[in-house]
Amino acid sequence: MSSILTNNSAMVALQTLKAVNNNLAKTQGEISTGKSVASASDNAAVWAISKVMESDVQGFKAISDSLALGESTLAVGKKAAEATTDLLTQIKGKIVAAQEENVDRAKIQTDIEALTNQIKSVVGAAQFNGKNIVNNSDLTSILSSLDRDGQGNVKSASIEFRGQDLTTKSGTVETANAINRIGTVADDGTYTVGAGATLSNVANDATITIATEVANGDTVTVNFADQQFTYTNNTGIAIAVADFDDILAAGLANLGVEGVTTSVTGAGEVTISSTNKFESITIQGSSTGATTFTVDPDAGGPQPAAAADAPATLVARAETISLGGAGNTGGVVNEGDGFRIALDGKTFDYVARAGDTLNDVAQGLKRVIDAGQIDGISVKVNLSDDVISSPPTIQIDNDNASTVALTVDDGAGGQASGGLVGLDGINVSTKDGAEAALSNIETLIQRSIDSAAEFGSVQGRVETQSDFVSKLTDSLKSGIGALVDADMEEASARLQALQVQQQLATQSLSIANQAPQQLLALFR
Template sequence: MSSLMTNTAAMTALQTLSMTNNALDDTQNRISTGYRVANAKDNAAYWSISTTMRSDNDALSAVKDSLGIGAATVDTAYTGLDSAKDVLNEIKAKLTAATQDGVDRTKIQDEVKQLQEQLKSIADSASFSGQNWLSVDSSASGYNATKTMVSNFSRDASGALALGSISIDTSKIALYDSNSTTSTGILNGGVGGNTSANGVTDGTNTAATATAATVSMGSSTTGLTLDVNDTISFDVAIGTGTTAKVVTIDQALVNSTLGVTDGKIAGATAMASVMNAALTAAGVAASATASTAGALSLSTTATGTGTTITVSNTDADAGTAVSTIDISGASVTQADIKKYINVVDDAIAKVTAGASTIGAIQNRIDLQTTFVGNLMDTIDKGVGSLVDADMTEESTRLKALQTQQQLGVQALSIANSSSQTLLSLFR
């Protein structure tokens, strides 16, 4: 049926042309933006995933920047330690030369003094962005020897975020510590560093009998580390009027007794073991024990009227630090110089160990930086596969839609002209 009021063909052609125009608009948007999913209405699920992953990638970019700053700080510390090691070798060589008879020790000391000042200059200069790990002050408010840098950012299946970090204990590498009471600096820690006797104190038992005698010696609840130049000594006399014997504890005794290599006494029980070894070496008929609360005591099984134990002359000698070595004095002996050489050699070992630790951290930072960069690229690739437009496909679709649009316009024109043919029926 032919109708002037309803043109079915024109309506169909118009609908088809509208659909073609909408598809053409979508394709042109994809071509202009480069995205197949540019906003939530294009594909809500893909848009949500891509938005979250882009945010995570921004966080990873910040992590990569943090690693870069951390790498620079670590490199600065390593450079300082490496330079300090070379200077310490020079000092060791000068001290070795000073053991030769007939040399002018005053002139050698002048050279040593300049090298000591150079070590301080190296430590003070090893700073990056305000961070100095080689010259510290452990007494400063808020001081924390453990330095951390953000190393990774992750999100688990539940969406919870987690940050990873790389930690560095700078107390093991600090060359100078301005804390005058508990300095841990490698080069100045010998002064005021290990003056604690770790619970060994003077005293005499008050209940002397003809049987056993015991004397309390104080509390030893905290640990202590003896360097090669540190000693703890005290006199012990058993019985009234007897000659006291000198008991000495040094790093070698600690290491051999506890099976360690760094002279570390972990606490009261370990201290009692070391004291027993020292008492045996000194030929003292007494034994040390530690209570669960950390209290130390000496006991003897010696018997006789008026049996007593007397502890006296307790002394904790922290020895000499590299920063205070001076061989110019007339009273300095060959033995003193050899002791100084041991002090410098111990410092070289610690600096070398510190540089080795820093080197391992440098390697880890490099590996992590490479990994984070690769991870960011992988995330970009994954997001791109979800939302990026395939330009080859879109260009082909554009050509097809443009052709369909032209045909749609032509079809609509034909449908509209069909009503004109009805006029010929009424001529």
């Protein structure tokens, strides 16, 4: 049935044209924006996911900037530590040259002071954007990542490292907060925290008492340090006690043990006097036949009577300070733990940095005492492989004309000493100063090397993370593109097809609109 009121064909053609126009508009939008999902109305779920990923990309761009800043800061710190190591190595060369007697130590000392000032200049200038990581031990964080879990929760991650203090500052000991980890060691091996002692300047003695005459054919042997005195009586008669003491005294003297003298101090008594600074001397005697004698040092307690394998110890003159104590649980040293040694009214402090061990503390105390340049005072450090059962010790010797007062103390919560504390006090103008400087410069060089290595390790980690973040950002961008980017080849082909469909739909609508015109012929 034909109608002039309702044109079904035109309505169908019109709906078809509208659909084609809608598809054409969408395709043209994809081509113009490059996105198949340009707004939430296009695909709400995909659009939401893409926006979260886009926010992560922006976050990682900021992280890349943070990593670049941190890497540059570390590079400056590493260069400063390396330059400091080179300068310290030059100082070591000067110190080695000062070991010779026939050199101008005053001129060498001038060179050392110039190099020391240059180190201070390097450490002071080693900053990037106002951040200096070689003049403190502060903890520094570099933003390194954003971590998102399955529930959408986000937390940041950081690369943390501590500055490597290469200054010469002495630190501050808070003696009011005792940590009970330092004490003088008595002859019986005990210690007393905060103890006072007299740093003696006199020799330690050991007495060999000859108990019986030396029968004919008997042999007397005395192992003394790394030397040995042996006497066999081949005279044909027994040697009286009062005669053999002269033979023994002369024989031990002829061994030439450094810092040791022998004398006859009574009938049958030979006294061995030692001003040896740091090394104890072992005395072990044996005899054959009926001959007997005893060895009794004045320090270390009485020794067993004269049989074979009964060693006695003539202890070193130096006073021994142990870094053990009631507070030495696990041998741990906390940042700010301070240690003080007072000599003749002068105080010498070392305050632990983060990461210091008891061995580091012992070496630090030696450096500051040596830097104090007290005439006649010598220091030796005995490091330990097991700081729990056998803590490191410091030996201090007094070669002055009079005794020196010695006290020790400690305290927690102080301000840490600089990593190069003691460098200022290096003085090679004397033989003793040159010898002390040689051992101290090694620990300073090692500390500088460790600092450069620490920075290099962290810098390598930052570089790796920066490379990862860059690749991760690229992957996120690719993922976003896969979700929302338009397929331009497909859109182009579809555009052309829709344009043809639009033309055909327009033509169909035109034909459909002409259908009522045919009814006019029926009324002619």
